[in-house]
Amino acid sequence: MELITELQEIVGTNRVTAEPSELYCYSSDASQVRGTPDYVVRPKNTEQVSRILKLANKYGIAVTPRGAGTGLAGGAVALSGGVVLDLSGMNRILEVDIGNLQVAVEPGVVHAKLNEALNPHGFFFPPDPGSSAMCTLGGLIANRGSGMRSVKYGTIKNYVLDLEVVMAEGTVINTGSRTLKSSAGYDLNALMVGSEGTLGIITKALLKIHPLPKSRSLLLASFEGAEMAGKAVVRVLAGGIIPSACEILDRTTIEVLNAYDPNVALPDSDTIILFEVDGTKSGVQEEAEMVKSICKPFASSISIAADEQERNEIWTARRLVGAAISRLDPKMTRVYVGEDIGVPIKEIPNMLKRLRLISQKFDTQIMTYGHIGDGNLHTGMCIDVLDEKQWELLNRAADEIHRTAIMLGGTVSAEHGIGSARAEYMRLERGPALNVMAAIKHALDPKGILNPGKLGI
Amino acid sequence: MELITELQEIVGTNRVTAEPSELYCYSSDASQVRGTPDYVVRPKNTEQVSRILKLANKYGIAVTPRGAGTGLAGGAVALSGGVVLDLSGMNRILEVDIGNLQVAVEPGVVHAKLNEALNPHGFFFPPDPGSSAMCTLGGLIANRGSGMRSVKYGTIKNYVLDLEVVMAEGTVINTGSRTLKSSAGYDLNALMVGSEGTLGIITKALLKIHPLPKSRSLLLASFEGAEMAGKAVVRVLAGGIIPSACEILDRTTIEVLNAYDPNVALPDSDTIILFEVDGTKSGVQEEAEMVKSICKPFASSISIAADEQERNEIWTARRLVGAAISRLDPKMTRVYVGEDIGVPIKEIPNMLKRLRLISQKFDTQIMTYGHIGDGNLHTGMCIDVLDEKQWELLNRAADEIHRTAIMLGGTVSAEHGIGSARAEYMRLERGPALNVMAAIKHALDPKGILNPGKLGI
Numbered sequence: 054m055e056l057i058t059e060l061q062e063i064v065g066t067n068r069v070t071a072e073p074s075e076l077y078c079y080s081s082d083a084s085q086v087r088g089t090p091d092y093v094v095r096p097k098n099t100e101q102v103s104r105i106l107k108l109a110n111k112y113g114i115a116v117t118p119r120g121a122g123t124g125l126a127g128g129a130v131a132l133s134g135g136v137v138l139d140l141s142g143m144n145r146i147l148e149v150d151i152g153n154l155q156v157a158v159e160p161g162v163v164h165a166k167l168n169e170a171l172n173p174h175g176f177f178f179p180p181d182p183g184s185s186a187m188c189t190l191g192g193l194i195a196n197r198g199s200g201m202r203s204v205k206y207g208t209i210k211n212y213v214l215d216l217e218v219v220m221a222e223g224t225v226i227n228t229g230s231r232t233l234k235s236s237a238g239y240d241l242n243a244l245m246v247g248s249e250g251t252l253g254i255i256t257k258a259l260l261k262i263h264p265l266p267k268s269r270s271l272l273l274a275s276f277e278g279a280e281m282a283g284k285a286v287v288r289v290l291a292g293g294i295i296p297s298a299c300e301i302l303d304r305t306t307i308e309v310l311n312a313y314d315p316n317v318a319l320p321d322s323d324t325i326i327l328f329e330v331d332g333t334k335s336g337v338q339e340e341a342e343m344v345k346s347i348c349k350p351f352a353s354s355i356s357i358a359a360d361e362q363e364r365n366e367i368w369t370a371r372r373l374v375g376a377a378i379s380r381l382d383p384k385m386t387r388v389y390v391g392e393d394i395g396v397p398i399k400e401i402p403n404m405l406k407r408l409r410l411i412s413q414k415f416d417t418q419i420m421t422y423g424h425i426g427d428g429n430l431h432t433g434m435c436i437d438v439l440d441e442k443q444w445e446l447l448n449r450a451a452d453e454i455h456r457t458a459i460m461l462g463g464t465v466s467a468e469h470g471i472g473s474a475r476a477e478y479m480r481l482e483r484g485p486a487l488n489v490m491a492a493i494k495h496a497l498d499p500k501g502i503l504n505p506g507k508l509g510i
Numbered sequence: 511m512e513l514i515t516e517l518q519e520i521v522g523t524n525r526v527t528a529e530p531s532e533l534y535c536y537s538s539d540a541s542q543v544r545g546t547p548d549y550v551v552r553p554k555n556t557e558q559v560s561r562i563l564k565l566a567n568k569y570g571i572a573v574t575p576r577g578a579g580t581g582l583a584g585g586a587v588a589l590s591g592g593v594v595l596d597l598s599g600m601n602r603i604l605e606v607d608i609g610n611l612q613v614a615v616e617p618g619v620v621h622a623k624l625n626e627a628l629n630p631h632g633f634f635f636p637p638d639p640g641s642s643a644m645c646t647l648g649g650l651i652a653n654r655g656s657g658m659r660s661v662k663y664g665t666i667k668n669y670v671l672d673l674e675v676v677m678a679e680g681t682v683i684n685t686g687s688r689t690l691k692s693s694a695g696y697d698l699n700a701l702m703v704g705s706e707g708t709l710g711i712i713t714k715a716l717l718k719i720h721p722l723p724k725s726r727s728l729l730l731a732s733f734e735g736a737e738m739a740g741k742a743v744v745r746v747l748a749g750g751i752i753p754s755a756c757e758i759l760d761r762t763t764i765e766v767l768n769a770y771d772p773n774v775a776l777p778d779s780d781t782i783i784l785f786e787v788d789g790t791k792s793g794v795q796e797e798a799e800m801v802k803s804i805c806k807p808f809a810s811s812i813s814i815a816a817d818e819q820e821r822n823e824i825w826t827a828r829r830l831v832g833a834a835i836s837r838l839d840p841k842m843t844r845v846y847v848g849e850d851i852g853v854p855i856k857e858i859p860n861m862l863k864r865l866r867l868i869s870q871k872f873d874t875q876i877m878t879y880g881h882i883g884d885g886n887l888h889t890g891m892c893i894d895v896l897d898e899k900q901w902e903l904l905n906r907a908a909d910e911i912h913r914t915a916i917m918l919g920g921t922v923s924a925e926h927g928i929g930s931a932r933a934e935y936m937r938l939e940r941g942p943a944l945n946v947m948a949a950i951k952h953a954l955d956p957k958g959i960l961n962p963g964k965l966g967i
Contacts (some may be wrong), residue, residue, distance in 0.1 A: 075728030106917045151748045182560065197693040208691050210700065211668055226943040231854040233884040234665050235921040236654040236704055237928055237939055238965050239947045243667065243700030245717055247693055249594040264750030275747050291608045293632050336793020397688040399609040427690040464692040471694055486683040496953035497946065508695050 056112065060094050060136070062248035063104045068095040079137045081121065084389050084474050086127025090117065090137040096191055099217060099256040106254065107223035109136060109502050115460045117504050118250040120189030122162060125389045126472025128196060128249045132506035135442060138254060140191055147168050147257070153231060154262055155214055160191025160255045167260075176262045179206035182468075183372050191255050196470035197247030201298040201371075204426030205331075206263065208468065210246045217257035218245055221498040231259060231373040244493075246388060250504040252497050266331035271358040271367060274348045275322035279303060279409075279421070282324040285351040285403035286425050288396060289328065292347050294340055298329035299426025300371060305381070306422045306433070312368045313377040317370045320354060326425065327367065345505065374422050378433050381418075385435035390474065391451030395467030407457050408432060413449035417443070425492050429467035458482070479509030513569065517551050517593070520561045525552040536576065536594045541846055541931050543584025547574065547594040548678070553837075556674060556682060556713040563711065564680035566593060566959050574961050575707040577618060577646030582846045583929025585653060585706045589963035595711065597648055603627050604714070610688060611719055612671055615649025617712045624717075629720060633719045636663035639925070640829050648712050653927035654704030658755045661883030662788075663720065667703045674714035675702055678955035688716060701950075706927055707961040709954050722789035726754065727798040728815040728824060731805045732779035734761060736866075736878070739781040740806040740859035740885065743882050746785065747855060749804050751797055754785035756883025757828060763879045763890070767827045770834040774827045777811060783882065784824065831879050835890050842892035847931065848908030851915035852886045852924030864914050865889060872907035876902070886924035913938070928965050936966030 060069045070076070070093045080089040096102045109116045115135030122129055131137050144161035151174050158167060164185045167178050181200035182188055188198070194216070199208035215229035218241075229243035245252060276282035279301070286299060302310070302325045310317055319325060328348075330340040343357050358364040370377075378387045396404045405421065408430075412419040423431035432454060436443035455465045455478050465471070465478045479487050491510040494501075517526045527533070527550045537546040553559045566573045569603045572592030579586055588594050601618035608631050615624060621642045624635050638657035639645055645655070651673070656665035672686035675698075685698035702710060733739035734756070741755060759767070759782045767774055776782060783805075787797040802812050815821040825835075837842045853861045862878065865887075869876040880888035891909060893900035913936050922928070922935045936944050950965040951958075 145793075148733055150856075152744050153854045154747060155854075197691075197697070199691055203691055207664070207668060210697060211664060220946065224942055224945075226946055227941065228943060230921055230939075231919040232852040232921050232924065234654075234660055234886060234924050235590065235852055236850075236923040236925050237921045237946070238704070238936060238967075239669060239709075239950060240654070240697075240700045240704055241943055241946060243697040244950075247695070247697055251697075264747075264752065267750070287609050289785065290611060290721075295721065295726070332789060333793040333796040335796050339790040339792050378800040391695075395689040395692055397612075398690065399607075399608045429691060462688040464689050464694045465686055466693040467689065467691050468693050476695075479695060482687075484684065485681055486685060486698055487695070488681075489683055489698060492953045493696060493701075493950055496949045510695075 056114070057092060059108055060092060060105065064094055064096050064101050080130065082124040082127060082129045083123045084125050084127045084472065086130045086473050088130045088132040090131035091134045093137045093139055094141050095139045102138065102219045102226055102254050102256050103140065103223045105136065106219050107219060110222050110500055113500050114502060115505050116502050118195070118254050120192035121163065121187050123184045123188045124192060124196065124472060125392065125469040126466065126474040128470050128472035128507060129482055131361055131471060141189060149174065151176060154233065155231065155259055155430060156262055157257065157259050158190055159257060160189060162190045164188050164190060164193060171262055171452065175265050177265050178212065179263050180209040180212060180258060183375060190258060194246055194255055194258060197468065199468045201300055201424050204299050204424060205295045210243055211214045212261045213242045213246055214261055215259035216242060216245050216255050218253035218255055221255045221500065221503050229259070229400050233261065245343055249472065249507050251494055251507055252503065266297070268334040268337040269329060269331045269364065270337045271364045272328040272341055272344055273356050273358065274326045274328065274352040275320050275354045276324040276326065279324045279405040280402040281351050282326050283405055283425070285348045286326060286401065287398055289344055289347050292343070294330070296328045296344070296426060297331040298327065299424070300327040301422060301425040303421045305418065305420040306374055309377050309420070310374065310382055313373065314370055317366055322353060327371065366425050369477060375433070378420060380434060381435055384437050386438045387433055387435050388435070388438065388447060390447065391454040392431050392433065393429070393466045393469040394432065394454060394463055396461045396463035398428050400461040400463065401425055401428060404418065404430060404458065404461060408454065411450050411453050411457070415446045417446050417450045419450070423510065428463065473506050476507065476509035514549060516565055517549060517562065518866065521553050521558050537587065539579045539581040539584060539586045541582050541584045541585045541929065543930050545587045545589040547588035547939050548591045550594045550596055552596045552599050556676065558669050559595065559676045559711050559713050560680045560682055562593065562595065563676050563678060567679050567957055570957050571959060572962050573959050575652070575711050577649035578620065578644050578867070580641045580645045581649060581653065581876055581929060582849060583923065583931040585927050585929035585964060589930060598646060600713065603966040606730055608633060609864040612688065612689065612716055613719055614716050615647055616714060617646060619647045621645050621647060622652060626721055630724050635669065635717060636720050637666040637669060640832060647715060651703050651712055651715060654705050655923070656925045656953055658757055658881050661756050661881060662752045662754045669718045670699045670703055670715060671718055672716035673699060673702050673712050674708035675712055675935070677710045678957065678960050683838065686716070690718065706929065706962055706964050708951055709960065717851065720960065723754070725794040726786055726821065727792040727794045728821045729785040729798055729801050729812060730815065730824070731783045731785065731809040731812045732777045733783065733808060734810055736781045736862040737859040738808050739783050740862055740882070742805045743783060743858065744800055744855055746804050749800070751787070751800055753785045753801070753883060754788040756881070757784040758879060758882040759872055760878045762875065762877040766834050766838055766877070767831065768836050770830065771827055774823055779810060784828065788790040832890070835877060837893060838892055841894050843895045844890055844892050845895065845904060847891070847904065848911040849890065850923045850926040851889065851920055853910060853915055853918045853920035855885050857920065858885060861887060861915065861918060865911065868907050868910050868914070872903045874903050874907045876907070885920065930963050933964065933966035940951040
């Protein structure tokens with residue numbers, strides 16, 4: 054029997070495709086990585102995923118799981134043909150269980166939808182990616198995503214209580230349980246989080262949720278230079294305040310946002326840090342005052358967003374930076390490479406300085422924004438994509454950005470994942486730990502069918 | 511060459527022993543598990559650990575790592591002879607790095623010593639085991655420990671940024687980095703946390719630290735019954751307050767504590783819940799009032815500790831429960847079995863009811879205390895250890911406690927670890943996930959030299 058027929062028997066005729074025009078739609082994510090699968094299969098439930106993996110394992114066919122395709126490292130792109138498993142249709146919120154502080158979801162649930170469902174209960178799901186309106190929870194888990202609230206609330210790994218995972222040979226396991234903590238053996242939850250579909254396919258997730266803070270306050274501090282801003286951040290954290298968000302916007306980013314939405318009207322300055330604090334009403338006021346007084350010696354101006362509306366406007370604009378950059382110059386296109394470095398907090402001023410030098414050296418504009426509070430800097434580079442020379446400079450600049458981050462004790466990916474786009478740096482960053490990862494991969498997927506070519510293993 | 515000579519060449523003559531009297535001291539931890547090693551070796555650094563493992567791997571000799579020996583499941587007990595690796599001498603705090611929100615420690619550092627070192631900087635290390643004054647950080651990491659502050663701050667897994675680990679064949683790896691977050695491949699930090707020395711030997715840890723809260727408040731709420739208390743806890747959490755501690759003391763525990771230290775003077779009631787909230791000064795007052803008003807319909811009385819001294823007295827007493835139980839009756843001894851279950855929060859009232867029934871059924875007194883805020887209940891059972899019949903009833907009661915916790919979606923160990931004492935429940939609790947753990951174990955330690963006989967794998 055032909056493979057397509059076997060796949061159709063599992064999921065139904067209309068849920069398998071091998072049409073080139075459809076396959077083309079699945080041949081990329083939001084990165085530069087390209088690869089066309091032989092089939093796209095859209096399973097509806099765990100049992101179908103299990104049967105598909107049994108089949109793929111029998112024939113040694115590559116299986117690449119995919120959510121919304123918003124990934125920035127090629128994680129969802131099939132590099133060796135085979136099957137792309139489109140899980141975006143498994144998108145039900147199965148249970149909102151406030152009493153147990155948890156929700157059960159299918160992997161295709163879009164991040165923002167979960168928070169919409171939790172809001173009426175006075176709860177929220179803290180990991181907060183910029184792509185909230187599009188990305189799926191399965192993708193967020195598989196890439197160990199986080200976002201601007203991780204400085205206080207941690208990354209998604211702190212919120213995964215249990216995953217239903219289909220292993221390479223089709224077995225279904227649960228990696229955790231409904232309890233909020235357990236010391237019963239290896240932390241398979243955490244092992245699956247960030248494994249980018251190379252160890253198993255997530256078909257269900259039990260996620261811890263958090264009460265919505267009663268109050269939030271947003272401070273906007275302007276600085277004459279990025280290093281000065283970086284110092285203020287280090288002081289705030291070392292001074293005992295963990296903001297619920299701590300974001301940096303550099304001069305170009307500020308210009309872009311003001312151009313994109315004049316209502317936002319960010320102050321015209323070299324660097325802005327957005328400090329958000331949350332908690333009880335009085336606690337928030339107290340902390341906001343503390344941030345203000347710590348920043349004062351460093352900042353050229355500090356203001357506090359007047360109300361929720363102003364706060365929301367600023368955050369909405371901040372979320373759109375990635376896209377808004379394209380407004381900078383109509384000929385230029387934002388290219389996502391080298392965009393997700395992380396460094397130890399104290400190295401932030403140093404990294405910012407080096408980014409300026411790299412920008413000069415390769416004659417490529419580098420905007421910097423991101424989650425400075427946990428050392429995660431997003432570097433936005435724009436080029437004329439029809440100009441080969443600019444491509445070359447861009448790639449060389451990105452290479453130097455990656456190597457600099459590693460040299461400073463940092464990482465080439467703080468939250469977007471490695472995929473294939475950053476795979477070449479894994480040996481340099483992780484050293485012999487990469488062999489341990491490869492051994493685990495081989496033990497759990499001996500035929501190597503699960504998302505081959507990713508993570509540098 | 512004899513093995514002992516080879517070991518002596520690595521660590522020096524006086525750091526290896528095969529004397530029966532000394533080996534006897536290493537033949538148990540704080541559990542009922544017993545096993546005598548052939549050698550005790552006390553390495554001083556990573557290189558020595560690496561050479562010992564190379565040797566052990568060559569000859570296929572079991573290696574059991576050990577910290578302070580305060581474990582409650584036999585994790586540090588050698589079941590197959592071989593070498594006990596006593597890491598308590600590797601006890602230096604290597605670096606306190608406030609700016610990067612982290613500390614570097616050797617595995618033998620005693621937990622309380624770390625907090626002593628951090629306090630002057632206005633920082634603390636949130637995981638807070640009852641055995642703080644004795645247990646080592648290596649043991650805490652290896653058992654995925656936590657304690658009474660995990661309800662708000664999470665378990666130790668949220669605080670491990672990087673571990674230096676010697677793998678079975680002697681290779682030294684780093685499982686993470688100095689950055690606060692990273693998406694660069696499998697989460698080997700988390701894989702090592704809770705692996706109980708079965709995957710590698712931790713020789714250094716980089717741990718995230720947290721600013722000390724500016725203020726704390728402790729509420730003491732008395733209830734007419736445990737189920738009522740359980741309901742109040744569920745309401746507080748679902749009402750949007752995450753206390754920094756949320757502890758339950760049952761009637762017997764209250765009596766024991768009052769007998770142990772009359773200054774504590776806990777109210778004479780059936781069940782007490784201690785709610786601690788922390789944060790800014792005003793925020794803490796606000797939250798304490800909220801907890802009070804949520805508890806009011808359920809509680810028979812609620813009071814707030816007057817000052818820091820009263821708060822410290824209560825917490826000091828609470829920490830001593832485990833030991834103080836022996837005051838109950840001079841003929842009776844506390845036996846640590848079935849003492850660390852965890853259940854989903856909503857099942858707490860149900861579990862408390864079932865514990866009462868199990869106590870009656872097996873005619874064994876069961877005291878209950880513990881971290882009710884994250885579903886972790888410690889059950890204290892005392893018997894006359896010279897009475898075989900009481901041993902039998904105790905073990906049958908413990909067995910039923912474990913099976914009940916699993917049946918309610920819970921775990922046989924929320925924070926103490928599995929070791930060999932709870933290994934028989936791993937299949938029931940973890941199902942086919944246990945095979946995945948076994949596959950990982952086999953891949954990373956093919957000769958099975960690392961802490962054999964633990965975790966049910």
